[in-house]
Amino acid sequence: MGRCRSLSLAAAAVTAAATFAAPATAKELVYSIIGGGPNHPYNAQIVNGWAKDVAKATKGRVTVKVLPSPAAPPPRLYDAVRKNIVDVAHTFNGFLQKTAPLIQVSMLPLIFTTSEANSVALWRTYEKFFKTKNQFPGVKLLGFASNPGGISCSLKGPIKSVSDIRKLKMWSLPGYSAKALGVLGVTIVPGPAVRMYPLISKGTVDGFTGISMFDVQGFKVDKFAKSCTIFPGAIFTATFSMFMNQKTWDALSPADQKGVMSVSGEAFARKMSLLDELEKKALATFKAEGKSINAAEGAFADEVRAAWTPMQAAWIAQARKSGVDGKAALDFYKATAKAAAAGK
DSSP, X not given: OHHHHHHXXXXXXXXXXXXXXXXXXXXXXXXXXXXXXXXXXXXXXXXXXXXXXHHHHTTTSEEEEEOSSOSSOGGGHHHHHHTTSSSEEEEEGGGGTTTOSGXXXXXXXXXXXXXXXXXXXXXXXXXXXXXXXXXXXTEEEEEEEEOOOOEEEESXXXXXXXHHHHTSEEEEOTTHHHXXXXXTTOEEEEOOGGGHXXXXXXXXXXXXXXXXXXXHHHTXXXXXXXXXXXXXXXXXXXXEEEEEEHHHHHHXXXXXXXXXXXXXXXXXXXXXXHHHHHHHHHHHHHHHTTOEEEEOOHHHHHHHHHHHHHHHHHHHHHHHHTTOXXXXXXXXXXXXXXXXXXXX
16 A cells, blocks of 8 residues: 555656646747838748647647737847847848848849748858858847738839930938939838838828838828839838847757758748738739739830949959858859749
């Protein structure tokens, strides 16, 4: 009787210890969005979809809590993760120009294919050319995301030539979008997307450029545009990086690290097909409202291509300073994006 009681108590102790130890093996990651609110399709479907994938891949040992608003101003989200204010976040690559200059290749003019394909291309290019160059100190890179290509919209007449766009004062995102307009001799009012509405609604500018039609509608400025122009390969493509605090990553078990990465990297990039579908719908809605979508073709396309190609050469030269064969990396990126767009 005494022996049975001792065994029962021992068994109970083991069970209790196992129950107590279970939470210690679990980890809840706190994720900061960059903006847009919890109902924005990127946050609601892509980020939350990734969170569900992580939980499934790690059998519930790692879960992700997505915050409804940014934990820090967007330009400071990288530091917020690096300093462990939050575990995971994504941010606009334009904010990482000094930290990660090589990944800026993804935002050059003339290289957009689809959101999914460009996201895949950036991940594969990073893995092949940039990974050893310490582009993300203090964090573990998890994946990249590409918006649809940026377009140019006029509050006046259609943009069908370089001379047409030179007549307009244009709002633009800073960076390559503004530079691309600058080399065409356009008057630019640069700034973040969250500040574009007052400028456009009050007629301070004659048009805007650099964001996708999906975002044009999201920022509610589509009602002011009369016509929009799509450039071959886009004038600009906004891309984003997703990353985890390095110490948080290191504290995960090898099995859980493997599980997280199995749904990150290229698997995460493939989720951007949603953005491609949303862009198609946004363009169709714009046309259904009786407004025009023009494609830069012929002499117009040739002129902007001649003006913007040197920006690619400048990136190649910058990459060389980082010890990377910039031409090989850019050629690989373009070829990979083309292949990924074809389903390869």
